[in-house]
Amino acid sequence: MGRLSRRTALHLAFLAIALAVPLLHDTYYTRFATQIAMYGMAAVSVDLLLGYAGLVTFGQAAFFGVGAYAAGMLTVAGFHEALVVWPLAMLAAVAFALVIGALSMRTEGFHFIMVTLAFAQMVYYIGESLRSYGGDNGFSLPRRNTLAGMSLADHTVFYYVVLALLVLVLYLASRLVGSEFGMVIRGRRDNERRLAAIGFPPFRYKYAAFVIGAAIAGLAGALMANHARFVSPAILSWQVSGQLLSMVILGSAGTLIGPVFGAAVYLVFQQVLSDYTDHWMIFFGPLLIARVLFVKEGVWGLLVQALKAQERPAAPVPAPDQGAAQ
Amino acid sequence: MTLALFIEQLFNGVQFGLMLFLMAVGVTLVFGIMRVINLAHGSLFMVGGYLLVESYRVIGSYWLALPVAIVGVIIVGAVMEVLVLRPLYGRGHLDQVLATFGLTMFFNEAVVVIWGRVPLNLNIPAGLDGHFEIFPGVNYPVYRLAITAAGLICGGLLYFIIVHTRLGALIRAGSDKREIVEALGVNIGLLYTAVFALGAAFAGLAGMLTGPLLSVESGMGDPILILTLVVIVIGGSGSIRGALAGSLILGIFDTFSRVMLPRIVGLTAGSALVGMADYVLMATVLIYSRTGLFSAHRG
Numbered sequence: 173m174g175r176l177s178r179r180t181a182l183h184l185a186f187l188a189i190a191l192a193v194p195l196l197h198d199t200y201y202t203r204f205a206t207q208i209a210m211y212g213m214a215a216v217s218v219d220l221l222l223g224y225a226g227l228v229t230f231g232q233a234a235f236f237g238v239g240a241y242a243a244g245m246l247t248v249a250g251f252h253e254a255l256v257v258w259p260l261a262m263l264a265a266v267a268f269a270l271v272i273g274a275l276s277m278r279t280e281g282f283h284f285i286m287v288t289l290a291f292a293q294m295v296y297y298i299g300e301s302l303r304s305y306g307g308d309n310g311f312s313l314p315r316r317n318t319l320a321g322m323s324l325a326d327h328t329v330f331y332y333v334v335l336a337l338l339v340l341v342l343y344l345a346s347r348l349v350g351s352e353f354g355m356v357i358r359g360r361r362d363n364e365r366r367l368a369a370i371g372f373p374p375f376r377y378k379y380a381a382f383v384i385g386a387a388i389a390g391l392a393g394a395l396m397a398n399h400a401r402f403v404s405p406a407i408l409s410w411q412v413s414g415q416l417l418s419m420v421i422l423g424s425a426g427t428l429i430g431p432v433f434g435a436a437v438y439l440v441f442q443q444v445l446s447d448y449t450d451h452w453m454i455f456f457g458p459l460l461i462a463r464v465l466f467v468k469e470g471v472w473g474l475l476v477q478a479l480k481a482q483e484r485p486a487a488p489v490p491a492p493d494q495g496a497a498q
Numbered sequence: 499m500t501l502a503l504f505i506e507q508l509f510n511g512v513q514f515g516l517m518l519f520l521m522a523v524g525v526t527l528v529f530g531i532m533r534v535i536n537l538a539h540g541s542l543f544m545v546g547g548y549l550l551v552e553s554y555r556v557i558g559s560y561w562l563a564l565p566v567a568i569v570g571v572i573i574v575g576a577v578m579e580v581l582v583l584r585p586l587y588g589r590g591h592l593d594q595v596l597a598t599f600g601l602t603m604f605f606n607e608a609v610v611v612i613w614g615r616v617p618l619n620l621n622i623p624a625g626l627d628g629h630f631e632i633f634p635g636v637n638y639p640v641y642r643l644a645i646t647a648a649g650l651i652c653g654g655l656l657y658f659i660i661v662h663t664r665l666g667a668l669i670r671a672g673s674d675k676r677e678i679v680e681a682l683g684v685n686i687g688l689l690y691t692a693v694f695a696l697g698a699a700f701a702g703l704a705g706m707l708t709g710p711l712l713s714v715e716s717g718m719g720d721p722i723l724i725l726t727l728v729v730i731v732i733g734g735s736g737s738i739r740g741a742l743a744g745s746l747i748l749g750i751f752d753t754f755s756r757v758m759l760p761r762i763v764g765l766t767a768g769s770a771l772v773g774m775a776d777y778v779l780m781a782t783v784l785i786y787s788r789t790g791l792f793s794a795h796r797g
Contacts, residue, residue: 222592228591228592228595230595275781275784275785278784278785278788279731279784279788279789281591282529282535282591282735283731283735283788283789283790285535285591285595286535286727286728286730286731287731287780287784289724289727290724290727290728290731290777290780291777291781293721293724293777294773294774294776294777294778296773297770297772297773297774298770298773298774300773301769301770301772301773302770303766303769410720410724411603414595414596414599414602414603417592417595417596417599418596418599418600421592421596425592451607451610451611452607453603453604453606453607454603454604454607454608454611456600456603457600457601457602457603457604457605457607458600458604459600460596460597460599460600460603461582461597461600461601461604463596464586464593464596464597464600465582465585465586465593465597
């Protein structure tokens with residue numbers, strides 16, 4: 173009980189920090205925080221697959237990018253209402269996920285990674301071939317979408333909208349993984365055959381998780397297109413898929429909120445290093461390797477562990493078997 | 499399509515397929531024996547290209563620079579295996595893709611630090627820059643023929659190593675029953691390093707041979723890596739025969755789709771479809787067989 177409220181307190185503290193960012197009255201920080209929230213949302217979609225369904229996908233950039241492209245193309249075509257554009261962008265991502273998911277789900281493990289990576293590359297080439305949308309160079313959006321008629325041109329307003337959507341996504345995702353559906357996909361991750369034996373067709377559940385993940389990534393992509401007012405095939409590149417996966421791992425997989433921290437760590441690291449050098453990746457690559465080889469937990473996991481350690485002297489932790497019985 | 503064009507494209511397709519094969523050999527051996535997915539295999543392709551440019555600049559002779567660059571890429575591969583790959587054996591796929599993705603980030607930036615962001619040109623070696631009439635009316639670049647020959651020689655060399663040498667026997671045994679090989683007292687660490695270095699040599703050579711056709715630049719190995727993965731999905735993992743079949747199928751299919759699709763459906767739709775073609779082929783194979791056409795590990 174004490175631990176639970178502490179964790180809730182931690183959530184609220186970070187939410188308060190996030191809400192306070194625009195009080196700095198510096199567009200730079202507001203835009204930076206917006207970026208963290210958008211990448212964080214995309215990383216949450218990866219975590220849903222990786223941390224709960226146990227699917228290592230190396231192709232989430234496809235859905236992130238399709239969302240961005242769809243939102244951008246609709247905006248260029250004269251649709252400016254976010255309530256129309258954003259759901260349609262999510263729908264576009266879902267359409268791609270229905271096809272790519274059905275094919276990728278035929279494979280497992282090593283092959284699943286390769287196949288998702290390959291299909292994402294296919295979407296990259298489709299983006300690159302759209303000559304009327306700038307091909308390789310991408311295209312600009314005339315202006316940001318409006319939300320129920322309200323302008324999102326102001327960076328602070330846009331930031332709060334993105335933050336609200338991120339909180340909503342986190343809430344819905346945590347409800348989802350806590351539901352029967354969530355238990356089934358976790359059960360499948362741990363033992364697919366047993367799950368099938370007790371009457372849950374595993375394919376249907378992991379396919380659904382894949383498609384839901386794509387919808388979230390598509391929304392993040394639509395926000396990204398609005399944030400930058402620019403879309404190019406770069407958002408579809410395999411490096412983006414790798415980045416999203418890295419964010420999940422830096423922040424702790426299977427925690428939903430962790431990947432948002434992972435996105436923050438990743439982007440802060442990138443920003444700080446690129447103040448000193450153009451070649452920040454030469455440092456980030458080895459850092460990622462070190463995280464994988466030597467550290468078992470991501471930032472969020474370490475934070476929670478630290479909290480638990482602090483708690484111990486105050487309230488003795490019950491013996492494991494008693495704990496399980498509660 | 500005239501017969502002359504058909505033959506020219508067939509040669510191109512086989513040449514591209516053999517390049518993919520040089521890449522796929524390393525990926526499939528490393529997966530088949532060490533059970534590791536190496537996303538940094540594209541980096542070895544790129545490092546090969548850069549090392550050849552550099553050693554050519556220092557030595558001044560292509561034919562001396564080539565073996566020096568191959569030795570260089572073998573060393574890079576062996577160091578990579580010892581420092582990063584070795585701790586990944588027995589780890590999950592996720593750790594493997596992330597660590598080797600980290601390697602790719604590192605290498606893509608390291609070459610920029612060393613050689614700059616401007617793409618480097620690698621000239622076709624003197625004597626191989628002409629054309630040769632392979633068919634009445636078809637003048638084919640000698641260099642492409644040389645690449646094809648090099649690919650065939652490498653394939654033959656690999657066959658010889660696998661079938662007739664002790665290393666090959668260990669590789670075959672290792673990909674069937676790794677635990678038994680270990681139990682027989684073979685120095686498995688050394689075998690792994692040797693296998694990885696062999697794969698690195700082939701990948702580096704592919705980069706060196708392709709260098710004059712593309713330009714040598716950061717990230718040049720990434721699209722090739724992804725196509726190599728498509729080869730393995732098509733051919734099946736862990737099998738050299740599968741890698742060869744998958745490479746030739748994809749190489750020829752890719753080349754012909756590039757020529758034919760824009761003619762059939764027009765330039766605009768064609769360019770989109772060309773980008774998709776290889777992956778549609780992969781999807782078709784997946785519908786037919788989940789593990790590829792020649793998988794060494796069913797299920």
